[in-house]
Amino acid sequence: MPLRDTELTEDGLSPSGVGRVLLIACGALAREILDLKAANGWTHLDLTCLPAKYHLTPDKITEGVRESVAKHRAAYEQIFVVYADCGTGGQLQAACDDLGVEMIPGPHCYSFFEGNARFAQHSETEITAFYLTDFLVRQFDAFVIKPMGLDRHPELRDMYFGNYEKLVYQAQTDDPDLTRKAEACAAMLGLSFERRFTGYGDLATTLERL
Structure with a gap:
């Protein structure tokens, strides 16, 4: 769950402030993303996750991303989708193009991890x-x-x-x-x-x- 507009981040800024980025990610990547945030001091990045179990039903990923972008767009300067294609058959990339947001390249997480x-x-x-x-x-x-x-x-x-x-x-x-x-x-x-x-x-x- 990302921070709301009325909350402050650890650096004292509202997530609606200039330069804030929301990561919409697969729940299976949450631990790794939080580790990277902590190790690098990326306090301008906020994280919200879709259920990791969507990997078992990838047809849910695209609509879940659409809904999350619509919910949070107004609070962030940039939104980035931390999914690869992940079995969506190109539908997720098409949705991101339509929404004007970027996503991580690659067919699946096994590819981009390596x-x-x-x-x-x-x-x-x-x-x-x-x-x-x-x-x-x-x-x-x-x-x-x-x-x-x-x-x-x-x-x-x-x-x-x-x-x-x-x-x-x-x-x-x-x-x-x-x-x-x-x-x-x-x-x-x-x-x-x-x-x-x-x-x-x-x-x-x-x-x-x-």
Whole structure:
């Protein structure tokens, strides 16, 4: 929930003041964005998030962004959408163009965390890779196991993951506990494991530009 017009930010300015930017983001990116804000002192950036579970029903993302832009536009000099395409089939980009707001480039967060250019270089050779980020490792049961019914029907594992060969963990932070959990996720799915420390990738450089 962003600050309201009547509230003051940590630097004493109203969010309707000159130079304030609202980030409308996927809830799955909230922790990373707040970490970047704190580390860089980006006090002019405010954050509001749509539910992370919209990734399971991407048809809800575009309308959610439209509604959020309409709700908050008057209070901010600039609004930036912290979503990639994320399964909307180009609809989100079209909506952002129509609304006159920018969004982060790329097909999905796995791409911009690694860096869109770098991800594109090897994506065609990794069509059998299943990707996890820090958020998805933490929420593996809620976003993978339970929605797919694998907690109730583990025999469905081969139907869902039989064509995958490895799990690639794109680590935003250097956390040994998360790495161990990611390895356990790979073992649970019967996949080989690879960890790549990506940091925040294009997310950091894009927010820095703002």
